Amino acid sequence: MNHFARLGLPAALDLEPAALDRAYFALQRQWHPDRFVAKPPEERAKASTEAAALNDAYRTLKDPLSRAVYFAELKGVELPADGKTIDDPELLMEAMEAREELHEAGSAEAVHALAAKAREDMKNSLARLGSLFLRDDKPAIRKALLRLRYLDKFAEEARARRMNLERSSA
Amino acid sequence: MAYSEKLIDHYENPRNIGSLDKNSEDVGTGLVGAPACGDVMKLQIKVGADGLIEDAKFKTFGCGSAIASSSLVTEWVKGKTIDEAGTIKNTDIAKHLALPPVKIHCSVLAEDAIKAAIADYRAKTAKVDDPAKSTGKDESQAAAE
Structure with missing residues (x-):
């Protein structure tokens, strides 16, 4: 079931x-x-x-992202399992640059701004998923979900980084 | 979880962090990711005129095991030919660092990264060696930017 x-x-x-x-x-x-x-x-x-x-x-x-991933699986969109790698240069370059930017952000405010941008991006990307499912565009769904996974990870890293910065300035 | 001394050493003192010029003809760049854990790894090699890898750099955003795996690979490939570097197996990396079973996928990422860097380097040199294609090189590079 x-x-x-x-x-x-x-x-x-x-x-x-x-x-x-x-x-x-x-x-x-x-x-x-x-x-x-x-x-x-x-x-x-x-x-x-x-x-x-x-x-x-x-x-x-x-959770909206884990629900979207699960719904996609029901519709026959396979995402790479644990330990499987991808080499999509566009997606990975974006993820790499975002993480570099986060790494270089020197204040809790700067990190907060980056995290807010990522959350907004996630919200919009999740909202756009519906039309991809309507068109049953499996490659686009897969790519959008992979990108969302990286945004989710970014938000998690941003939280950790912000806590570190706040702790060291306290 | 107990981590090996070698793993902790590579994590705390990573070798060869940084970047090489990805547009340079003698540099191969591999960019790979593990979406399930959100890791992203860039590994670059610079190949000398003698065909040996003279420099290697990496940048990894991920867990300690992913950082240690990529650090180790950059150390291993220096002085090797690209054919030799292509034979590095994730099991060798995992064994050397004594990675726990749940972290084996980090060594897979490092193996895929070096393979991707070698493939990128080969694709570049193939383009240069082929006179029919080298005329259109500037446009194709501009389009790839």
């Missing part, structure tokens, strides 16, 4: 966060181990398997 079906939601790129939360919390109550303590072991085991699968589905669908 795919993660959307498990939560009783239609498979879609865009999900209303409140609808996802509602579906998750209702099912989580239904499969809560406390309700199965007095039940036979098979039922207890099934409840715990369901609860784990439910958590996995919720985690995957909650």
